[in-house]
Amino acid sequence: MKTAFKTILTLLLTTILVVSCSRKKDKFVSRNFHAVTTEFNTLYNGNIALEQGQNSLNMAYFDNYWDVLPIERMQIREEVMLPGQSKNEDFTRAEEKAVKAIQKHSMNINGKEVNPQMDEAYLLLGKARYFDQRFVPALEAFNYILYKYPASDKINQAKVWREKTNMRLDNNELAIKNLKRLLKQEALEKQDLADATSMLAQAYINTKSVDSAITQLEIAAQATRKNDERGRYRFIQAQLYNQLGYRDSANIAFDKVIELNRKTPRIYMITAYLEKFKNFDFENDDKFEAIELLTKLEEDRENRPFLDKIFHQIGEFHLGNASDTLAVDYYNKSLRTNSQDKLLQARNYETLAYMYFDNSEYARAGAYFDSTMINLTLNSKPYRIVKRKRDNLEDVIYYEAIAKTNDSILHLVHLPEAERLAMFETFVSDLKVKAEEEQLQAEAAERNANTGLVTANNIPTSGNNIPQRGLPGQAAQFYFYNPTTVAYGKNEFVKIWGNRKLEDNWRWSSKGASATGNDVSSSATDLLALASDEEKFDPQFYISKIPTETKEIDSISKERNYAYYQLGLIYKEKFKEYELSKSKFQDLLDSNPEERLILPSKYNLYKIYEILGQNDEASIAKNDIIKSYPESRYATILENPELVSDKDENSPASLYEALYLQHENQEYAEVISKSETYIKRFDGEPMVPKFELLKATASGRLLGFEAYKKAINHLAVTYANTKEGKQAQKIETELLSRISSTDFVTAIDSITTNYKVVFQFNKNEKEAITTFKKTLDDVLKEIKYYRLSSSVDVYNAEKTFVLVHGLKNEAVAKTFTQLLTDKNKKKIQKPFFVISSANYQVVQIHKNLDPYLNRNNQ
Missing domain, CATH: 3.30.70 (Alpha-Beta Plaits)
Known part of the structure; x- marks a missing residue:
């Protein structure tokens, strides 16, 4: 009987509780039941999911300190998401919890919401949509709060979030208007004031109203209760002062960031120090104190995660102080940290590139420009600027390589037999020593492998695949404790990389044997892959590979001389490096060049002497040209400069224009004949590839496919680095194969009706x-x-x-x-x-x- 009574009583109480908790009745129990369930169950879990999503956003976001930081750390994704899709499951879960709270616990009775937690639910809904970058639905949620819950204690937060969303939708003017009205109408305090003024500052930054943004950031920094926000606001404020050119005000703001020390993320403090150094005045500020502080930052163990930035700034300091060698060292140190900051990497490479460029080391500059582009966004403006600079170096790198290689070969050709033999005997002797060391190390490695000792390639591991390390003398040795294994590793390194100095960028090919200036080592190393075991140690094998035929030597010499001529033109016309250009033309004239290169080289030397103010040399060069080549166009120009206009009828450009008109008139035989004449006359000048291309086209029109193919191939090979040469290469790869067929199309198969x-x-x-x-x-x-x-x-x-x-x-x-x-x-x-x-x-x-x-x- 008691059991039945208890059961009936339990059912009765449950029924009363369920009926009393109805969402349709405005009762005390119902209101509090749904309010408590909403707050401590649904919204609690939703806010946890939202916080987790925000943390993941912050972890994934990478601040770009090269530009003014945004107030809010959130990366806007470019890809468009379809309805129902989400990049972050946490925000989806937060939204689902907000929707569940609204659907299951909303108590809208007679047009009035009596559950006091519904404004929190809509606020969570808007935030989840905002962080999921669905800004229009988020705006709807925030507007609903303002419309439906005007008396809510979250109304000011909803207004701030609505204006944040408006800014994401590029409605900055509207956001400024609404936030200014909010600050005027409401006496905001503490965090609400900080949020409103910081967002107003962001809107001012977006509209380029920097002065107004600085004022609002000052209010936000003083009002916020979060030190990480205070540090960020102060840092942005300092950046804006720098943008306006107020160096002292910027440094004061950076000092306020530094004073926060451990209260704010360390990255703000370190970057504030480094930004202050960017404002360093080398004429008035204390250099010793500055370098002492930079050294202190470098040596502090806590700053290890930021060494990439610190090394870069130390390099900048030394560069500004005209200590180029130290600057290069620190830029390379910054690169070796494997920084995740792509822009920092690009800045390091670009600065080094320009330093080598200014020192006329164009090949090295080109390599650094290549590395710079890898770290820049493809087709961005900085990328295009660097690419244009790199493209200008293409020709000089190409011809410098030819000149260097052929100079090395010609040096060996003209070396006396005894000296040549002695050099190669030394090379072979060193090779034998290395081979013996390699043999010994290989045997030692094999013995170690057979006896269970550790080698670089055979490291015993425990059951959990962790290498077993120990002290020397133990059965399982860490391989760095085994001198035999270390020696083997060194030998393997030499086999792969050759002898490399311990220096920055040691992996570059220019750091290998070919860059040492030792022609024998460079040339012989290239032959090792082709030599048998016996030939490797025979000096006569290498000597036999040196060209001996007069025709072959002349060909190498002509190629080298042409490279000299092109380098002289490039240094003169593109880079205005007149001393370099002069040395190339002088080296060319001293190398017994072809007749076709002598006159233009002398004329270019005359022009360089004039530019450099070397009037005596210029006078000698002028008289030599007039006396030795009286019938040439150059002599006419020098004797009667007043008769030479920009439209000189005998200039290559004018002759090309006239010849092009003949081509348009289908006078192909005349075009071919004259092109050959002009190519010989103006050999070495920039217009020659144009004549070659015109000649190739005329040959194709008059003589057919085979003649055209031959002419295009000649142009592509001979003038590979010119615009016309690249065009010819494109024709070879894309067009010739399409027009090579001689098959006729039948009337049925024809796709044309003409x-x-x-x-x-x-x-x-x-x-x-x-x-x-x-x-x-x-x-x-x-x-x-x-x-x-x-x-x-x-x-x-x-x-x-x-x-x-x-x-x-x-x-x-x-x-x-x-x-x-x-x-x-x-x-x-x-x-x-x-x-x-x-x-x-x-x-x-x-x-x-x-x-x-x-x-x-x-």
């Missing part, structure tokens, strides 16, 4: 061609229903075509004369053949008219 009526003339019948075309034009005007036109095309050196265009049907084209009146038929009695546009292209490219006519029995 046909041509072709009349053949001998090329010498110029007057007959002109008269016939005039008559044909008059006749075509009288043809009804068709819009026909004519043209004259050169086929080859012996034959010219007069064509009729505009016919869409092969049958109509073959009965072309039936379109004419009886009177006009008498005017056009010359035989013709019909060809589709596709086949006409094949005939013109491959000059295979006869096979086409025989195929069609025309």
Whole structure:
């Protein structure tokens, strides 16, 4: 009986509780039940998920200290998310909890919400959507709070979050207006005031109102209760002062960040120190005190995560202090930290590149520019600037490499036999010593492997795959404690990398044997891969590879001389390095160059002497040119400079323009002939590749595919680093394969519906061609229903075509004369053949008219 009574009582109480907790009744129990359940269950879990999501955002966000920091650390993703998709599951969960709270615990009775936690639910909903970067739905949630819960204690927070969302939607002016009204109407305090003023500052930053932003940041920094926010606000304030050029005010703000010390993230303090050094005045400030502080920052163990930035700033300091060697050391130290800051890496590489560029070490500068671009965003403005600089170095690096290689070969060629033999004997002797060491190390490594000792490539491990380390003498040794294994490792390094100095960038090829200046080592090392075991240790093997044929030596010498000439031009025209240019031209003239390079080199030397103010040398060079080459264009220029205008008819540019017009007029034979003349006359000048390309095109039009292919290949190889050479390379790879086929297209397979009526003339019948075309034009005007036109095309050196265009049907084209009146038929009695546009292209490219006519029995 008691059991039945207890059961009935329990059911009764449960029923009363359920009925009393209904969302439809405004009762004390119902209100408090749903309020407590919302706050301590649904919203509690939702806020935890939101906090976790915010932490993951902060962890993934990387501040760019090279620009003014944003107030809020949130990376805006560029990809568009579809409805229902989310990048962060925590924010999805937070939103789900907010929605659950609204759906299951909202008590909207008679148009009034009686659950006091619903404003918190909508605020959580808006925040979750905001951080998930769904700003329009987030705005709706915040606006709903303002509309539905005007008396809420969270109303000011909702207003601030709404304006944050407006800023994300680029409504900065609206956000400024609303935040200013909020600050005017409400007496905000503490964190609410900090949030409102910091967001107002961000809106001012977005609209470039820097002065106003600084004022609001000062209020926010004083009002916030969070030291990490205070440090960030002070830092941004200092950045804005720097942006305005107020160095002293910026330093005061940075000092306030530094004073926070451990109360704020250390990155702010370290970067504040470094930003102050960027404002260092080398004329008035204490250099000794500055370098002492920088050294202290470098040596502090707590600053190890920030050594990339510290080393970079020390390098900047030494560079500003004209200590270039120390600057290079510290820039390289910064690079060796493997910093995650791509912009910092780019700055290091770019600064080093410009330093080497200013020292005329263009090959090294080019390598550093390459590394700079790797760390920049593709196709960004900084990337394009560096790429343009790097592209300008392409030619100088190419020709410097040729000059260096060929100089090395020619040095060996002209070396006396005894000295040459002695050098290679020394090289072979060193090689034998290395081989013996390698053999010993290999045997030792094999013995160690057989006896269970540790080697670099055979490290015993325990069951959990952790290498077993111990002290010398123990059975399982850490391999650095084993001198035999260490020696083997050193030998392997030498095998792979060669002898390298302990210095920065040791892996670069320029740091290897080829950069030592030892021609024998450089040349011989290249041959090792081709040599047998016996040949490797025979000096005569290497000596036998040195060129001996006069023709081969002359070819190497000519290539070297041409590289000298191009380098002289590049240094003079592109980089204005007149001393470097002068030395290249002088070295060229001392190397017994080809006749074609002597005169332009002397003229360029004359111009350089003038620029450098070396008037005596300039006078000697001028008189030499006039006396030795009286009929040349250069002599004419020097004797009568007042007669030479920018449009000199004999200049390469003017001659090219005239020749191009002849090409347009289909005077291909004349273009080919004159191009060859001009190429020889102006050899070495920038216009020569243009003449080569024009000649190649004319050859293709007149002589056909094979001639065109040969000319394009010559241009691509000979002038590889010019604009025209690169264009020729592109033609080789993309176009020639597409037009190489000589197959004709049948009428059924043809994708074209255009046909041509072709009349053949001998090329010498110029007057007959002109008269016939005039008559044909008059006749075509009288043809009804068709819009026909004519043209004259050169086929080859012996034959010219007069064509009729505009016919869409092969049958109509073959009965072309039936379109004419009886009177006009008498005017056009010359035989013709019909060809589709596709086949006409094949005939013109491959000059295979006869096979086409025989195929069609025309």
